[in-house]
Amino acid sequence: MTTAPAPQKSQVPLIPAPKISERAAPNTNGWPVAGAVLVAFLAAPALIVMGVIAQSPAGWTAVGVGVVLILAALIVGAGLTLVAPNESRVLQVLGGNYSGTLRTPGFRWVNPLTLRKRVSVRIRNHETGRAKVNDVDGNPIEISAVVVWQVEDTARAVFAVDDFVEFVEFQTEAAVRHIAGSYPYDASDRLSLRENADDINAKLAEEIAVRVNAAGVRVIESRITRLAYAPEIAQAMLRRQQAGAVIAARQRIVEGAVTIVQQALDRLDSDGVIELDEERKAAMVSNLLVVLCADRDAQPVVNTGTLYQ
Numbered sequence: 001m002t003t004a005p006a007p008q009k010s011q012v013p014l015i016p017a018p019k020i021s022e023r024a025a026p027n028t029n030g031w032p033v034a035g036a037v038l039v040a041f042l043a044a045p046a047l048i049v050m051g052v053i054a055q056s057p058a059g060w061t062a063v064g065v066g067v068v069l070i071l072a073a074l075i076v077g078a079g080l081t082l083v084a085p086n087e088s089r090v091l092q093v094l095g096g097n098y099s100g101t102l103r104t105p106g107f108r109w110v111n112p113l114t115l116r117k118r119v120s121v122r123i124r125n126h127e128t129g130r131a132k133v134n135d136v137d138g139n140p141i142e143i144s145a146v147v148v149w150q151v152e153d154t155a156r157a158v159f160a161v162d163d164f165v166e167f168v169e170f171q172t173e174a175a176v177r178h179i180a181g182s183y184p185y186d187a188s189d190r191l192s193l194r195e196n197a198d199d200i201n202a203k204l205a206e207e208i209a210v211r212v213n214a215a216g217v218r219v220i221e222s223r224i225t226r227l228a229y230a231p232e233i234a235q236a237m238l239r240r241q242q243a244g245a246v247i248a249a250r251q252r253i254v255e256g257a258v259t260i261v262q263q264a265l266d267r268l269d270s271d272g273v274i275e276l277d278e279e280r281k282a283a284m285v286s287n288l289l290v291v292l293c294a295d296r297d298a299q300p301v302v303n304t305g306t307l308y309q
Helices: 030-054 057-077 154-159 164-180 197-215 231-271 278-293
Strands: 080-083 087-093 098-102 106-109 114-120 124-127 131-134 140-151 217-229
Touching (some): 030 106, 087 154, 098 114, 098 154, 124 164, 164 197, 197 217, 231 278
Antiparallel strands (some): 087 098, 124 140, 131 140
């Protein structure tokens, strides 16, 4: 009987490489800027009030300066941004171009004429639902996996795909189904899902990493969390496994019994305890094998006659 060849390396669909990558956005410490904005907000009303009271050209100039200070403080203050640890801000200028990514935690100031999208770079995990697929031999199985991932390139995560979280979820499930359909559930002569869990997990992580690279995501680990035959064939496969275990156990028993009989015959012959012809040796071998290979205790029979009766 010929066995199916081992599956080749999994073919992952080619996802176009994104044309954008992350770069640092210009920024500075936000506290001095916040102090200047506060001073402007305090000084502007005073200038406006004094100018109105003065009712003179210099006073109207002071009013204009106060209004300009308020507008400038509002514009400059709009650039103040608070960045939490393991969090980033993806900056996009009002014209639509990517300006850079702010990763420095703390109170920062950036170009106020930008849109800032918050992107978490914390480690996340996603567990796929229980998927029912056929393995490479056509046996229906149930499988699920968990993947630990992290955003590595925030520019790709925001601009290369519509929703990077949803993208990771869909691509992870696709990779799990593809891996499950590329290998047998159980096999002794080739790579299998049950017997080679570490190798399968490594291949799964590699395939997910290739699939989600376009979204700027790094896969830290992936692992199959559930693997079982589908309910409709589970009992039949269990009986097959039990039969295989019984056959393997019987083989070990027969091998051990043959070794014991051989040792017994050699010992009797070397010590000269008794001389047996070929017929009696065959009878002795038969009796010993029956005793050693039986699945229940042998019932002794006492011979009250001679060796040949």
